Amino acid sequence: MDTKITLSFDAAVIEKAKKFAEKNNMSLSRLTEYLLRQITSNQYKTLEEFPISDWVNQVAEGEAEYLTKPRGRKAIKSEYYQSRS
Numbered sequence: 001m002d003t004k005i006t007l008s009f010d011a012a013v014i015e016k017a018k019k020f021a022e023k024n025n026m027s028l029s030r031l032t033e034y035l036l037r038q039i040t041s042n043q044y045k046t047l048e049e050f051p052i053s054d055w056v057n058q059v060a061e062g063e064a065e066y067l068t069k070p071r072g073r074k075a076i077k078s079e080y081y082q083s084r085s
Contacts, residue, residue, distance in 0.1 A: 007032075 009017075014028070021031040044050045071079070 017031065018028050021028045024031070026034075038044075039050055
């Protein structure tokens with residue numbers, strides 16, 4: 001069963017990823033699902049072990065940077081309402 005989620009990415013990366021997915025006859029959703037399935041397959045202990053460098057080089061400029069920001073439920077809700085204004 002498919003479940004919808006909301007993700008935020010750099011717009012340029014999204015455009016390049018869409019083109020990559022289209023060239024490979026798949027949707028961006030399926031491409032993302034494929035990558036997440038590979039990462040969570042328990043074959044890799046860290047992102048550095050995951051062989052995504054070729055894909056990252058095709059869809060991004062410069063070195064890949066993994067950003068996380070700890071946010072609580074209140075911050076997420078506030079951010080959502082601010083984006084809707």
